[in-house]
């Protein structure tokens with residue numbers, strides 16, 4: 001599927017395939033199986049290839065015309081490195097490589113599979129691909145270890161859902177961007193994120209000069225998350241500076257501030 005998105009850190013989402021299997025505690029309230037059920041698809045059958053990849057070319061042409069870049073969150077309805085998608089991934093990489101006016105954000109919980117799934121011409125990384133891992137709890141930090149050894153234009157960590165206090169300092173010299181945010185699952189399903197955990201990560205990022213994007217939080221026990229990125233009166237929604245966004249008049253702004 002390809003669509004515009006309400007996710008604060010991306011402009012579009014494009015799903016080369018739909019469907020996944022849970023791999024960790026962060027997956028507990030993943031919305032994918034219920035969305036697949038509603039769409040009449042087997043939620044446990046693994047990824048299904050989608051058909052509307054051409055939207056990427058349309059976004060790319062528009063960007064080229066007006067001289068800007070936009071971000072595409074890749075596989076919000078799956079995991080780009082899911083083994084059930086191995087046979088289609090080369091085609092997906094081909095789209096990514098041919099859409100150089102888009103920045104592709106690939107976030108995974110399967111970083112141990114990244115190396116074997118990269119295209120042959122990856123070299124030091126495609127300039128328009130950002131690779132990230134989810135780490136919202138201490139036992140997931142090992143995913144960052146896998147990521148830091150892989151060449152990429154931008155490496156990022158999504159600490160969402162942020163389930164406990166985290167010390168990211170050992171990793172930040174190799175990471176360009178950190179996202180934090182509470183879980184957007186059923187109200188009260190898990191302990192609401194403690195804002196102090198976000199302060200800690202913000203301060204770690206500031207000390208290391210790493211961009212921090214605070215995506216969402218709940219006020220008290222309200223059912224709708226706030227997405228303004230405000231932390232102690234200051235908006236903390238920053239982007240990494242990349243070779244691509246340095247050389248364009250991109251919508252991407254700032255950097256560690």
Ligand code: SF4
Pocket residue numbers: 020021022023024026027030031032076077078079109
């Ligand atoms: S890895 Fe991601 S997409 Fe797959 S079940 Fe877990 S949260 Fe959902």
